[in-house]
Amino acid sequence: xxxxxxxxxxxxAVVLSSLMxxxxxAKNETSGSAAEQKNGSxxxxxxxxxxxxxxxxxxxxxxxxxxxxxxxxxxxxxxYKVAVQEIVQDSYDDKIKQLAQVNKLPTLMDGMHDTVxxxxxxxxxxxxxxxxxxLDKNPDIKKLCIKDSLNYCTVDGRVVxxxxxxxSPSVSYYNSKMYKPSKAIxxxxxxxxxxxxxxxxxxxxxxxxAWTTQLLYSxxxxxxxxGADTLEKHTDNKLTDFNNDIFINATTQLQKYLQKAASSxxxxxxxxxxxxxxxxxxxxxxxxxxWMFADFDESSKDKWSNxxxxxxxxxxxxxxxxxxxxxxxxxxYWISNSxxxxxxxxxxxxxxxxxxxxxxxxxxxxAGGFAxxxxxxxxxxxxxxxxxxxxxxxxxxxxxxxxxxxxxxVVYPSVAQPGFPNLLPDLISNKMTPKAFCEKLTELxxxxxxx
Amino acid sequence: xxxxxAKQKNLIWIWxxxxxxxxxxxxxxxxxxxxxxxxxxxxxxxxxAPVFTGLTNYMNLFKxxxxxxxxxxxxxxxxxxxxxxxxxxxxIALILFKEPHGWxxxxxxxxxxxxxxxxxxxMIYRFVFNGSYGLLNGxxxxxxxxxxxxxxxxxxxxxxxxxxxxxxxAVVVTLLVLGDLKAIPTDxxxxxxxxxxxxxxxxxxxxxxxxxxxxxTSVICAISSRISMYETIALTTRGGPGxxxxxxxxxxxxxxxxxxxxxxxAAGMVMLLLGIILLVIVNKAFRMNESIY
Numbered sequence: 002x003x004x005x006x007x008x009x010x011x012x013x014a015v016v017l018s019s020l021m022x023x024x025x026x027a028k029n030e031t032s033g034s035a036a037e038q039k040n041g042s043x044x045x046x047x048x049x050x051x052x053x054x055x056x057x058x059x060x061x062x063x064x065x066x067x068x069x070x071x072x073x074x075x076x077x078x079x080x081y082k083v084a085v086q087e088i089v090q091d092s093y094d095d096k097i098k099q100l101a102q103v104n105k106l107p108t109l110m111d112g113m114h115d116t117v118x119x120x121x122x123x124x125x126x127x128x129x130x131x132x133x134x135x136l137d138k139n140p141d142i143k144k145l146c147i148k149d150s151l152n153y154c155t156v157d158g159r160v161v162x163x164x165x166x167x168x169s170p171s172v173s174y175y176n177s178k179m180y181k182p183s184k185a186i187x188x189x190x191x192x193x194x195x196x197x198x199x200x201x202x203x204x205x206x207x208x209x210x211a212w213t214t215q216l217l218y219s220x221x222x223x224x225x226x227x228g229a230d231t232l233e234k235h236t237d238n239k240l241t242d243f244n245n246d247i248f249i250n251a252t253t254q255l256q257k258y259l260q261k262a263a264s265s266x267x268x269x270x271x272x273x274x275x276x277x278x279x280x281x282x283x284x285x286x287x288x289x290x291x292w293m294f295a296d297f298d299e300s301s302k303d304k305w306s307n308x309x310x311x312x313x314x315x316x317x318x319x320x321x322x323x324x325x326x327x328x329x330x331x332x333x334y335w336i337s338n339s340x341x342x343x344x345x346x347x348x349x350x351x352x353x354x355x356x357x358x359x360x361x362x363x364x365x366x367x368a369g370g371f372a373x374x375x376x377x378x379x380x381x382x383x384x385x386x387x388x389x390x391x392x393x394x395x396x397x398x399x400x401x402x403x404x405x406x407x408x409x410x411v412v413y414p415s416v417a418q419p420g421f422p423n424l425l426p427d428l429i430s431n432k433m434t435p436k437a438f439c440e441k442l443t444e445l446x447x448x449x450x451x452x
Numbered sequence: 453x454x455x456x457x458a459k460q461k462n463l464i465w466i467w468x469x470x471x472x473x474x475x476x477x478x479x480x481x482x483x484x485x486x487x488x489x490x491x492x493x494x495x496x497x498x499x500x501a502p503v504f505t506g507l508t509n510y511m512n513l514f515k516x517x518x519x520x521x522x523x524x525x526x527x528x529x530x531x532x533x534x535x536x537x538x539x540x541x542x543x544i545a546l547i548l549f550k551e552p553h554g555w556x557x558x559x560x561x562x563x564x565x566x567x568x569x570x571x572x573x574x575m576i577y578r579f580v581f582n583g584s585y586g587l588l589n590g591x592x593x594x595x596x597x598x599x600x601x602x603x604x605x606x607x608x609x610x611x612x613x614x615x616x617x618x619x620x621x622a623v624v625v626t627l628l629v630l631g632d633l634k635a636i637p638t639d640x641x642x643x644x645x646x647x648x649x650x651x652x653x654x655x656x657x658x659x660x661x662x663x664x665x666x667x668x669t670s671v672i673c674a675i676s677s678r679i680s681m682y683e684t685i686a687l688t689t690r691g692g693p694g695x696x697x698x699x700x701x702x703x704x705x706x707x708x709x710x711x712x713x714x715x716x717x718a719a720g721m722v723m724l725l726l727g728i729i730l731l732v733i734v735n736k737a738f739r740m741n742e743s744i745y
Contacts, residue, residue, distance in 0.1 A: 098498065118711050122499030207605065266584045269605040415706040423692025426605045433694075441694075448516050452509075452712035 049082045050347040053097075053107050055090035061292035065367035073354045081347045094118070101128065108340035109348040112162070112332035115414065116237070119331045124161050130336035132160040135349055142166075142356045145374045149328040163333035163352060166361055169370035170326035170404055171216050171290040172397065174297075177315040179285035187318035187397060191224050191254050194320040198262050201285035204278040205263045206270035207429075211422035213275050214267075215408050216288040217258060218421075220319035221251040223405040229323075235411035236329040241446040243439040252428070252435035259429045262286075268426050281306040288319070291369020294390050316393040318402060327406035369394055412442075413449035420445040488724070492717040502714060509718035518703055519719075521695035525611065526678060526726075529699075532619060533674035541625025541670060542663070546655060548626070549633040566623045574687035577617045578604065581688075604688050610696045617684050618677075625670040632666040633659060662745075668738030675730050679723050700726075 056062030297311030583602030
């Protein structure tokens with residue numbers, strides 16, 4: 002019995018110790034099977050690309066992206082397959098950074114917000130696949146890329162991230178049954194717009210990254226003399242000094258807006274609360290990107306209340322003929338340089354597919370925006386004509402429109418969130434003056450810079 | 453070959469059984485802690501090699517206003533956790549120990565929050581404290597029409613609103629103290645009663661002193677939870693308004709978001725040191741190394 006107990010104990014100890022070594026063995030197994038595939042032991046096998054993306058589920062991008070993936074899989078059935086793996090957008094950057102730290106970057110990745118990390122790690126260490134040759138071999142795709150974006154994504158002669166083809170500036174939306182402006186919002190000054198609102202409210206927010214509030218703040222900055230230039234200059238070198246007239250005046254105007262025209266749930270409101278405020282007619286105006294079109298479609302009717310009707314919605318730019326858009330960003334797809342040739346092959350084919358005229362047109366029709374270098378097909382023009390919001394959106398822009406980066410593009414991440422949103426309640430309640438607000442922003446930015 | 457002595461065989465078995473634990477400790481605790489210590493003295497973006505910068509991260513951290521605010525908040529929260537929170541948990545344990553009518557139902561209800569995740573808990577409180585349609589304002593408006601306080605986003609209420617999300621949620625304290633109470637030999641209580649002691653006297657002179665260790669452990673658990681409190685704040689106030697509800701884990705996460713891992717790890721080191729100091733103080737104060745019986 003004693004002997005049996007000793008043997009059992011021995012086996013248990015060995016098993017437990019072996020378990021500790023299993024993760025290492027698992028890695029070898031994976032590489033083994035990958036090597037097998039590479040050696041061409043099953044050449045006719047469909048190549049599967051696992052794509053970790055946030056454009057799934059309730060995400061606004063899912064409406065055009067998932068059908069696009071389906072079309073790709075149908076077209077290349079038996080040859081290539083893109084298998085979508087879901088992740089929430091807020092966690093995307095963190096997840097990719099974690100995978101990068103353990104040298105397990107997925108083959109294909111979505112656009113990321115953290116340009117500092119992309120520059121310091123991905124680009125500096127050449128972790129992304131150079132798309133230059135591929136773009137040169139596909140001039141029809143290169144032609145579609147937005148020039149500013151192509152320039153920005155080209156670092157030391159390498160195209161490190163897929164440049165943007167579709168531009169999606171954020172604008173103003175209003176319920177035309179509740180708010181009837183005497184002239185186009187883009188032709189008003191910020192003060193005129195505020196007084197034209199009457200008793201109508203704007204769906205602002207101070208929760209999360211205060212997105213809708215941040216958009217108006219960006220537009221107010223762009224309306225100050227030198228404001229647009231300031232925003233454009235700081236997408237890479239983040240702003241650290243807000244103690245000047247541009248920001249103090251913009252903050253003074255923002256305070257007026259927040260005190261006079263903010264919806265009742267503004268303080269603490271997350272995006273869902275702001276959205277709900279508009280869709281329940283508690284507010285008449287909201288600021289957002291063209292992806293919001295989907296909320297005004299009949300298919301989103303279950304979100305509407307108090308007789309809200311999506312067909313009542315209208316679009317215009319921000320006062321002062323401003324739209325918020327940043328082409329100096331790494332917003333497009335990118336491919337890991339360490340992926341196998343086979344995986345890169347599918348990724349490039351997928352990029353080619355989603356950059357085709359038809360897919361780009363589908364994206365614009367569903368999620369709005371423009372493809373400035375694309376000659377739209379007749380079918381598209383016909384369909385776009387019947388899409389009232391898309392037509393209004395497109396027509397709102399003219400040659401004098403100033404497209405400027407948003408506030409969150411020009412400040413350190415911790416200033417954009419939680420810094421800026423956390424200061425707003427005190428600005429609204431007058432506990433903080435606009436000057437003190439700017440001083441605090443400066444302090445937070447300097448702190449982020451010196452960390 | 454010379455056969456092993458019984459002592460040597462024993463040693464081999466001891467090491468064989470200890471090996472998994474030692475490996476877990478080395479891989480999952482010691483290595484990360486050593487990395488934390490080293491990188492807290494470096495400038496590190498998490499991607500490229502860390503560059504040694506001495507005490508710069510600590511100097512910057514101690515100079516930062518958000519750290520000062522977080523430290524003051526931590527002191528206040530620790531004081532509340534070590535007193536009100538532990539007192540409330542102990543009180544519930546003392547009541548449940550008496551097994552009054554319906555005690556099983558109360559015990560079950562009191563344990564329910566334990567099965568709800570902190571994230572869900574925080575979301576529930578967002579609704580309770582909501583300025584427009586929140587439960588709390590709804591009740592207050594019955595007596596004070598037009599009452600309008602945005603508890604989580606208005607100074608000075610936000611601090612207290614965050615405090616209310618955990619201060620009466622003392623299940624761990626109750627379980628620890630109740631366990632000790634049930635371990636007290638019944639003859640001690642009988643002897644005290646024969647000597648004429650009333651229930652209050654028994655509680656003060658017998659029960660509480662004999663629960664010294666569990667109360668001390670509760671104080672450690674309660675305060676260390678405040679040092680590491682993240683989800684509740686991140687999902688409600690995010691440290692605001694201003695720095696009213698700022699705490700060290702939030703500073704750490706903000707630094708990570710800025711890709712400043714060296715600074716973040718300096719904040720992590722401060723949390724670790726505070727935890728160690730807390731252990732030493734509470735161990736001494738409650739004489740936790742001394743035997744009770």
